[in-house]
Amino acid sequence: MDEVLFHASESVEALQVQLLSRFQQGRELLLGYAEHLNNLTNTPVAQQLQNTFNQAWIVIQRFLNEIKDVAGKISNPQQFLSRILPILGFDGPSISVYYGSVGFLLGVGVGVLVGLSCRRQPPAVQKMCAVVCTSYAGVDAVTASEDIHCPQIHNSDEVMVQVKAASVDPVDVNICSGYGRVLRRHLGRYNANVVGEFPVILGRDCAGVVVEIGQKVNNFELGDEVWFSVPYWASGVLAEYVVVKQNLLAHKPKGITFEVAASLPYSGMLAWDAMVHQAGLNSKTCRGRRVLVHTGCSAIGCLLVQLAHLWGAHVTVTCPLRATPVAQALGADCIIVCGEGGDIEKQLLQTDLFDVVFNTVGKNAHEMCLKFCRDDGRVITTIAASLPSDTYGFFIGILYSLFVKMRCLTWRLFGASVWTSAVLNPSVLENLGAMVETGGLQPVVDKIFMPQDAELAFQHVEQGDSIGKTVIRFRLNQRCRCGAYPS
Numbered sequence: 001m002d003e004v005l006f007h008a009s010e011s012v013e014a015l016q017v018q019l020l021s022r023f024q025q026g027r028e029l030l031l032g033y034a035e036h037l038n039n040l041t042n043t044p045v046a047q048q049l050q051n052t053f054n055q056a057w058i059v060i061q062r063f064l065n066e067i068k069d070v071a072g073k074i075s076n077p078q079q080f081l082s083r084i085l086p087i088l089g090f091d092g093p094s095i096s097v098y099y100g101s102v103g104f105l106l107g108v109g110v111g112v113l114v115g116l117s118c119r120r121q122p123p124a125v126q127k128m129c130a131v132v133c134t135s136y137a138g139v140d141a142v143t144a145s146e147d148i149h150c151p152q153i154h155n156s157d158e159v160m161v162q163v164k165a166a167s168v169d170p171v172d173v174n175i176c177s178g179y180g181r182v183l184r185r186h187l188g189r190y191n192a193n194v195v196g197e198f199p200v201i202l203g204r205d206c207a208g209v210v211v212e213i214g215q216k217v218n219n220f221e222l223g224d225e226v227w228f229s230v231p232y233w234a235s236g237v238l239a240e241y242v243v244v245k246q247n248l249l250a251h252k253p254k255g256i257t258f259e260v261a262a263s264l265p266y267s268g269m270l271a272w273d274a275m276v277h278q279a280g281l282n283s284k285t286c287r288g289r290r291v292l293v294h295t296g297c298s299a300i301g302c303l304l305v306q307l308a309h310l311w312g313a314h315v316t317v318t319c320p321l322r323a324t325p326v327a328q329a330l331g332a333d334c335i336i337v338c339g340e341g342g343d344i345e346k347q348l349l350q351t352d353l354f355d356v357v358f359n360t361v362g363k364n365a366h367e368m369c370l371k372f373c374r375d376d377g378r379v380i381t382t383i384a385a386s387l388p389s390d391t392y393g394f395f396i397g398i399l400y401s402l403f404v405k406m407r408c409l410t411w412r413l414f415g416a417s418v419w420t421s422a423v424l425n426p427s428v429l430e431n432l433g434a435m436v437e438t439g440g441l442q443p444v445v446d447k448i449f450m451p452q453d454a455e456l457a458f459q460h461v462e463q464g465d466s467i468g469k470t471v472i473r474f475r476l477n478q479r480c481r482c483g484a485y486p487s
Helices: 002-040 044-074 077-088 094-118 170-175 181-188 258-262 265-278 299-310 321-330 344-348 363-371 394-413 426-438 451-463
Strands: 127-133 142-149 158-168 205-213 225-229 241-245 249-251 290-294 314-319 334-337 354-359 373-381 445-449 469-473
Touching: 127 451, 142 451, 158 225, 158 258, 158 451, 170 451, 181 394, 205 241, 205 258, 205 265, 225 258, 225 265, 225 426, 249 426, 258 445, 258 469, 265 299, 265 373, 265 426, 290 299, 290 363, 299 314, 299 321, 299 354, 314 321, 321 334, 334 344, 344 363, 354 363, 363 373, 445 451, 451 469
Parallel strands: 290 314, 290 354, 314 334, 354 373, 445 469
Antiparallel strands: 127 142, 158 205, 158 241, 158 469, 205 225, 225 249
């Protein structure tokens, strides 16, 4: 300990000598400049400058003297420690200070180690089961994963729903091949529950139970049965838990199961948009109109047939032979069998032209639909059109990315949603729910699969011969989070 103090004293003394030497050199240099200026002129201004300099130098000298006194005290460590140690409670010899310092350092080290070992571990991220696609390689990339992060509520207007059942829509098959991938990738950056581009959770509509709500949610409570739909660019609903904005939800109709309810929201709102907004038909304007639904056994087709029949139209349906009982039960006035040797065009030539033709097949059937539509009629295609953004090149892709970012930034500044869909309107879902409760609208479920058979479900939808909607049922190993429903 004495050796350490000796070396410290030598270092301080050397520093003191260097400081004093530098100060003396600076003083001599300044005096030389002052004398030189005094010789140049004897004007009153020069005299005033000299007086100011002398006063400043006096102040500097006082400051240097104070530094010298402090340095002199520090240069004598024994004197310095003799004043400091009693304050710290050390009255013994220097060896006691040494052992005390070592003990203090050891205590600090042990305390840090104990604190690190006892610190609160971050909560483990909960996992859930979800039907996802791991790439855009088609339905072959579809799988049921048990390693998906469970979503969390990040905004006060969000609701967490425990999904009981969700359906597979034809647009999900297209998503597996990259449909909407560019917009989905850009908007996914604004969703705290989306981590990376893959895996992509599939599914557009579902039914379930509210298990958690944000602070500003006032339309729903824990335990409410709800159904809803999400647009193609959003994270899907084929998962055990989903977090969505409350303005997307509607109360599930009473008297139907979760599986039946899950089959209607997405297809129902698309059918409503095609019928009401595009074709201009409603309960007042539809009566007496001739309507053709091609093909009437698809998920949207089944609902179009029922809406047109409910509003008083004469409905003609094209469908496979095995779907004719369903089409008849839904209210079709005329059924034209397609496939299995049936010539659709030959049979349609024997009928009058139609006021409205709904094409649920795609662009391949568009010319045929135009052929049997009146000149002042309308042909409405319900199949999602290809997105230009999915094929943009490098330069246009950069411009599109900037457009999406600016739009999201602008909308967030004004408190609006990042992106919206005019077709998926909860008020429409409320209207459809009322029709279901009164028996005017009947959802059609083709097959029900479990999550582990998701690939088979997607293959079934891809084949295009299903009648109505294909549904995947979720059954959890634990009870519902809200405590109101069994798993």
